[in-house]
Amino acid sequence: MLSSIGFHTLSLYKKLTNKEAGLLYMAFKDHNDAYIIPDKNNKSVPKNNNDPFFFSFSNYYYVIYNDKNKGLSWKLRTSVSSPYFRSKSENEHKPCSIQVKINPKIFTGITDYTATSAWECLKDVETRFNLEANKISPVLGDFGSYLLNRIDYCVNFHLKELCRSCTPEQVITLFKRGNIPERYEERKEYDYHTSHRNKTDKNTFYLQSKSVTVNCYWKYYQLQKEFLDCPDIDNSLDVIRFEIQCKYLKVYSMSKNLKESMDCDNPELISSMLSDDVSNSIVTKYYNKIIRKGDYYPLETAKRIVRDNRFQSQKEERLINALNLINRCRGISKAKAELRGEEFEDFKRSMRELEALGINPVTIPREWGIRHIPNLLDTYNTMFLYEKLSEIKERWGL
Numbered sequence: 001m002l003s004s005i006g007f008h009t010l011s012l013y014k015k016l017t018n019k020e021a022g023l024l025y026m027a028f029k030d031h032n033d034a035y036i037i038p039d040k041n042n043k044s045v046p047k048n049n050n051d052p053f054f055f056s057f058s059n060y061y062y063v064i065y066n067d068k069n070k071g072l073s074w075k076l077r078t079s080v081s082s083p084y085f086r087s088k089s090e091n092e093h094k095p096c097s098i099q100v101k102i103n104p105k106i107f108t109g110i111t112d113y114t115a116t117s118a119w120e121c122l123k124d125v126e127t128r129f130n131l132e133a134n135k136i137s138p139v140l141g142d143f144g145s146y147l148l149n150r151i152d153y154c155v156n157f158h159l160k161e162l163c164r165s166c167t168p169e170q171v172i173t174l175f176k177r178g179n180i181p182e183r184y185e186e187r188k189e190y191d192y193h194t195s196h197r198n199k200t201d202k203n204t205f206y207l208q209s210k211s212v213t214v215n216c217y218w219k220y221y222q223l224q225k226e227f228l229d230c231p232d233i234d235n236s237l238d239v240i241r242f243e244i245q246c247k248y249l250k251v252y253s254m255s256k257n258l259k260e261s262m263d264c265d266n267p268e269l270i271s272s273m274l275s276d277d278v279s280n281s282i283v284t285k286y287y288n289k290i291i292r293k294g295d296y297y298p299l300e301t302a303k304r305i306v307r308d309n310r311f312q313s314q315k316e317e318r319l320i321n322a323l324n325l326i327n328r329c330r331g332i333s334k335a336k337a338e339l340r341g342e343e344f345e346d347f348k349r350s351m352r353e354l355e356a357l358g359i360n361p362v363t364i365p366r367e368w369g370i371r372h373i374p375n376l377l378d379t380y381n382t383m384f385l386y387e388k389l390s391e392i393k394e395r396w397g398l
Contacts, residue, residue, distance in 0.1 A: 323363060
C-alpha cells in the first residue's frame, strides 16, 4: 500500500555536565562532515577556544551536516559555568544537554521524504546512530542512553488508492471544517500582500496546544514550499498527511504511563512508544477528535439518511438542525462558537449520533458535484486488513 501509518521524525535528548558539553562543542567543531553554528538568540559564545568549558547563560548550538540527506541533526545546550569552579560536584550536576533529531527513513539510507517509518526500522536506526556517535565523541554515548523528547506520528492518505472522487485541495477544505478541540488554536499568519490580516494557509490545517501540535497538509504543497529539489517530490502529488507532533509534555506523560505499566528499561520504552500499535492509536485518537468519524455526503443526502432512519420527530429535527448549522457556518468549530449551555450540549450529542449513522457532520459543498467521499482512515484500515489477510492466505497457500 502507498498509504501508511507510522512516524516520520523523532527527537531524543541526554543531559550533560558542563565539562561534557565543552568537550562535545570542540568535537563538533572539529568534525569534518558537519559544521556548528550558534543560535541567533544566544547571549554569548564561548569566551575563547582555549577554554571551551566556559559558557555564559544558556546557549544553543546547531550541528548541520554537509550532506542534506543525512536525516540527522544535533542541538547542543550549554549552561552557566565558571572557569574557576571545576569541583567534583560539577561533574554530578548536569545543566547542559544534547538533542538529536532523526528522520529514520533518510537516516537509514532510504531517500524518501514522503513515506512514513515503522517500528521495524528502529534496530537499523539504533545501529547507525551508535556508529555515527562513536565517530564524533564518546560523550554522545549509545542510543539506549537517550530519552525521547518528541515524536511525530503520522498517516499518509494516498488519494488514488483510497478515494478517486476528490482532489487533495478538496480534502484539506473538508478537514479544515472539522473540530478544533479545547485548548487548541489554529495557526494564522499575517498576509502582507493582499488582505492585510491574519489568515490560515488554505493547504494546511495546523492546530497548536502546549503539548501537541496537529498538522494536516497536502504533502506536495509542503515539499514545493520547503524542499523544492526533493528527489521524490512527484510521489507526494496525491498524498495528504495527518501528523500528530507530540512535544515533551505529551511524550513525558506517555512514557511515564508506559513505564508504570511495563516496568521496562529505556531502550524497551523507546521501542514501545514507536510501535505500530501506539502509532495507530495516537493517529486514530486525534483523527476522530478533529476530522471526526463517518463518511462525507452532500447536505441533502446526509439529511435523507437521517430521515430514512425514522427517528422520533424531535431527534430527527435536532440532527438535521446540527447539519444545517455546520453547513451554514462552514465548519464544526464555527458552529460551536454560536451555541451556549443546553444548545451546546445538544449539539455535541447530535455530532456523536450523526457519526454513529456513518455521517461526518461536515458536508460536501453542492458545487463540487461529488456524491460521496469515504472516511479516509476507515478506508485505509479496511484496505490494510485485506492486504494482511491476503499475505496470510498466500503464506499458507490458501
